Amino acid sequence: MASRSHIAAIRFGLGPRAGEALPDTPETWLLAQIRPPLAQPGLPLRVCMDSMRLGGRARLEGGLDPGQLMRAEALACTAEAVASDAPFAERLAQFWLNHFTVSRGRGQTTALIGHFMREAIRPHIFGRFEDMLLAVVRHPAMILYLDNQNSIGPDSPAGQRRRGGGLNENLAREVLELHTLSPRGGYAQADVTEFAKVLTGWSIGRNPNEPEGFMFRPFTHQPGDKTLLGQTIPEGEEGGIAALRMLANQPACHRFLAEKLVRHFVGDDPPPRAVARIRAVFGRTGGDLAAVSRALVELPEAWAQPLSKLRTPWDFVMAALRATGADISAVPNAVFAMELLGQPIWSAGMPNGYPDDAASWAVPEQLMRRVDWAQAPAGQAVTRGLQPVPVAETVLGPLLGAESAAAIRRAPSAREAMLLLLSCPEFQRR
Amino acid sequence: MRHLPSISRRATLLGLSGAMLFGRTRLAVAEVPGDARLVVVILRGALDGLYAVQPYGDAALRELRAPLVLPEPGQEGGLLDLGGHFGLHPAMPKFAAMYAANQAMVLHAVAGATRSRSHFDAQDSLESGADHRLSSGWLNRALEAMPEAGRARRGLALGTDVPLLIRGSVPVGAHALRGARPPGSELLATLARLNAADPVLGPAFNEGLRARGFSAEVLGGLEPPPRGANGFAALAEAGGRLLASADGPRVAAMELGGWDTHLAQPNLLPPRLAELDNGLETLRQGLGDAWPHTAVLVVTEFGRTVRVNGTNGTDHGTGTVALLAGGAVRGGRVLANWPGLTDLFENRDLAPTRDLRAVAKALLAQHLKLPDEAVAKAFPGSEAIRPEGGLLR
Numbered sequence: 001m002a003s004r005s006h007i008a009a010i011r012f013g014l015g016p017r018a019g020e021a022l023p024d025t026p027e028t029w030l031l032a033q034i035r036p037p038l039a040q041p042g043l044p045l046r047v048c049m050d051s052m053r054l055g056g057r058a059r060l061e062g063g064l065d066p067g068q069l070m071r072a073e074a075l076a077c078t079a080e081a082v083a084s085d086a087p088f089a090e091r092l093a094q095f096w097l098n099h100f101t102v103s104r105g106r107g108q109t110t111a112l113i114g115h116f117m118r119e120a121i122r123p124h125i126f127g128r129f130e131d132m133l134l135a136v137v138r139h140p141a142m143i144l145y146l147d148n149q150n151s152i153g154p155d156s157p158a159g160q161r162r163r164g165g166g167l168n169e170n171l172a173r174e175v176l177e178l179h180t181l182s183p184r185g186g187y188a189q190a191d192v193t194e195f196a197k198v199l200t201g202w203s204i205g206r207n208p209n210e211p212e213g214f215m216f217r218p219f220t221h222q223p224g225d226k227t228l229l230g231q232t233i234p235e236g237e238e239g240g241i242a243a244l245r246m247l248a249n250q251p252a253c254h255r256f257l258a259e260k261l262v263r264h265f266v267g268d269d270p271p272p273r274a275v276a277r278i279r280a281v282f283g284r285t286g287g288d289l290a291a292v293s294r295a296l297v298e299l300p301e302a303w304a305q306p307l308s309k310l311r312t313p314w315d316f317v318m319a320a321l322r323a324t325g326a327d328i329s330a331v332p333n334a335v336f337a338m339e340l341l342g343q344p345i346w347s348a349g350m351p352n353g354y355p356d357d358a359a360s361w362a363v364p365e366q367l368m369r370r371v372d373w374a375q376a377p378a379g380q381a382v383t384r385g386l387q388p389v390p391v392a393e394t395v396l397g398p399l400l401g402a403e404s405a406a407a408i409r410r411a412p413s414a415r416e417a418m419l420l421l422l423s424c425p426e427f428q429r430r
Numbered sequence: 431m432r433h434l435p436s437i438s439r440r441a442t443l444l445g446l447s448g449a450m451l452f453g454r455t456r457l458a459v460a461e462v463p464g465d466a467r468l469v470v471v472i473l474r475g476a477l478d479g480l481y482a483v484q485p486y487g488d489a490a491l492r493e494l495r496a497p498l499v500l501p502e503p504g505q506e507g508g509l510l511d512l513g514g515h516f517g518l519h520p521a522m523p524k525f526a527a528m529y530a531a532n533q534a535m536v537l538h539a540v541a542g543a544t545r546s547r548s549h550f551d552a553q554d555s556l557e558s559g560a561d562h563r564l565s566s567g568w569l570n571r572a573l574e575a576m577p578e579a580g581r582a583r584r585g586l587a588l589g590t591d592v593p594l595l596i597r598g599s600v601p602v603g604a605h606a607l608r609g610a611r612p613p614g615s616e617l618l619a620t621l622a623r624l625n626a627a628d629p630v631l632g633p634a635f636n637e638g639l640r641a642r643g644f645s646a647e648v649l650g651g652l653e654p655p656p657r658g659a660n661g662f663a664a665l666a667e668a669g670g671r672l673l674a675s676a677d678g679p680r681v682a683a684m685e686l687g688g689w690d691t692h693l694a695q696p697n698l699l700p701p702r703l704a705e706l707d708n709g710l711e712t713l714r715q716g717l718g719d720a721w722p723h724t725a726v727l728v729v730t731e732f733g734r735t736v737r738v739n740g741t742n743g744t745d746h747g748t749g750t751v752a753l754l755a756g757g758a759v760r761g762g763r764v765l766a767n768w769p770g771l772t773d774l775f776e777n778r779d780l781a782p783t784r785d786l787r788a789v790a791k792a793l794l795a796q797h798l799k800l801p802d803e804a805v806a807k808a809f810p811g812s813e814a815i816r817p818e819g820g821l822l823r
Binding site: 106107146147150151152159166167168169170173177178183189192310342349350351352358359360362363364365366367368371372375401403404407411416419420423424425428 | 637
């Protein structure tokens with residue numbers, strides 16, 4: 001049973017924290033985290049939007065430029081994860097943020113991603129999937145990231161004025177492919193084009209006279225009914241809402257989400273039986289993510305040993321900081337480390353986010369860098385007076401193999417013992 | 431006269447000296463890898479081939495995408511002429527110089543094995559060398575047929591990731607910019623031992639040690655290079671030097687993102703093209719004397735819509751360009767069965783008339799001189815697609 005406590009903390013959570021007791025009843029501990037998340041304080045949307053609009057000039061006007069603002073948000077978000085008492089909820093928030101990737105790489109989203117996480121993702125992780133989908137697609141970060149703000153219906157007043165063209169397919173395509181149905185979901189180019197028309201007019205406010213965030217612009221909206229997956233979608237903002245709710249409840253969407261969740265919580269090759277169970281919960285509850293999260297905890301496959309998932313760089317950094325009892329002062333270094341280790345925060349290269357399989361992260365140079373970087377938290381832990389052997393007991397317990405345990409005991413210094421703990425193969429798994 | 435490199439204590443611990451001796455022995459029994467070098471660069475996000483290499487001789491071009499058309503060659507800010515019908519974007523003068531020296535060519539109206547307009551499906555297909563995702567990449571399967579003879583692995587991944595293209599059963603080396611102070615060698619040796627039993631981490635950890643040992647020896651003091659805009663060029667330069675080493679790798683994979691120009695393409699794309707151009711030039715410089723034996727293939731997952739979308743960008747399309755550079759290439763021409771712009775694929779995209787697999791197969795067969803079975807294994811299920819003739823000197 002002891003190992004179930006460690007599995008709960010490592011596989012479902014972000015790794016045990018040094019000096020804290022592990023849960024006696026791991027399932028209860030996990031299920032208790034499934035509750036409406038506490039509101040996270042943060043910068044209001046107006047500040048983020050102003051920074052986005054002003055860019056480098058924001059500093060001259062006494063504000064934060066987008067780079068500064070993102071750094072502040074990233075530090076706060078990371079600190080939250082390092083200190084979290086509800087690490088299962090924190091992991092789920094990260095999972096959904098990655099599912100709905102917004103990257104600072106494009107679309108002036110830099111100043112908005114923190115707000116996106118706080119307002120579009122976190123409040124919905126135990127709500128309905130369709131509500132999260134709606135919040136995501138209506139958030140300015142996603143609208144800008146996938147270029148929908150100026151997509152114009154060819155037959156809208158704006159489209160008529162500029163004669164033809166005007167559509168931008170990007171958001172529509174990625175919602176179908178990456179957020180809901182997946183390519184196996186059976187849609188055609190015609191569906192992409194129609195859905196892009198449905199989403200014309202989904203834009204953002206641009207000046208003080210307009211709404212702060214999402215804004216529907218009838219002037220650019222394609223008039224008339226559209227046909228998506230054979231269903232008629234009415235004209236107007238309501239059409240987009242109806243289309244998103246419809247997509248969120250497609251069996252193909254449930255299958256896709258179930259498979260991704262099982263890949264995250266069970267293994268790189270999701271067992272079909274486990275996928276079917278999660279998919280059934282999606283279907284039965286209409287996409288209730290609290291029920292889905294409970295079902296994940298109840299999957300027998302998720303408790304199998306040895307732990308088969310490879311920690312991503314983010315997982316690794318979080319686990320190392322928690323294992324070494326790091327405080328808030330270690331957080332800037334952690335944000336730097338994620339970049340060094342190949343997973344810079346909020347900067348996925350493409351809209352499908354960071355990969356979730358061992359093959360993508362078992363990269364030789366990245367593994368070398370994990371060891372390089374772990375020297376710092378290992379050293380700091382020793383400076384704080386932590387002893388490697390008890391820390392190893394807390395952090396890995398029975399999951400630590402005999403060979404690694406012996407190497408830690410025999411290390412010539414506490415510092416090296418701590419580094420071995422953070423670098424041994426067992427610590428790379430979750 | 432070159433002195434034998436001194437083998438450091440660390441290298442000894444990592445088994446590098448053993449690998450070297452083993453390598454020399456194998457060289458003696460004539461399992462010599464050829465001199466040929468192959469570099470494959472993946473442009474992730476889908477490069478608009480019609481923008482990078484504009485068919486200014488096609489009357490329909492300006493009609494379909496006027497905001498993206500540059501002035502004709504000879505005019506101010508105009509295209510760099512590629513022989514009368516096509517012009518190269520002026521952000522790529524270095525590639526143009528290679529082209530003028532008959533060391534670079536353009537393949538136009540090309541596409542991979544799939545017609546998916548999903549970035550991720552199409553990249554998987556491009557890297558797998560098949561119409562669907564496989565668990566290994568075609569470049570790695572090609573490595574299966576190449577002897578492991580030097581101190582380095584035959585294959586090299588440049589960057590902090592190893593792309594699917596070069597993942598597979600053959601171990602590959604890796605080199606990335608920016609190092610940090612490494613821990614002591616005893617500790618690394620212990621970790622190598624602890625990791626050995628792990629089927630995923632064990633090989634990767636050893637590979638990391640091996641690659642670092644080799645890179646440190648070949649590159650000497652070249653650390654740490656600049657970040658940001660120069661990252662790709664610096665990485666290409668370092669990669670070129672590693673490939674140039676006589677017992678270094680022969681095949682390398684690189685990637686460069688930022689091509690998904692749904693928006694403001696005329697502003698966003700020229701800097702990306704310039705970055706690519708600089709990287710190809712620094713790769714050439716890094717390769718030095720090995721450049722005459724080199725072919726560099728630059729590919730992207732698909733092209734973009736011929737017409738401009740509503741936001742001065744382009745959406746996901748089909749046909750695009752591939753670039754081929756290197757001293758081994760019979761360059762100075764644009765290879766295209768030009769489909770014209772009056773009859774578009776699905777009334778939106780440049781119609782593809784050449785399969786990228788034909789180009790890649792030619793590089794494996796005629797450049798790396800791999801046997802037919804090896805080429806077939808790299809590109810399964812593509813018997814009907816013959817290697818393109820005449821790409822190489």
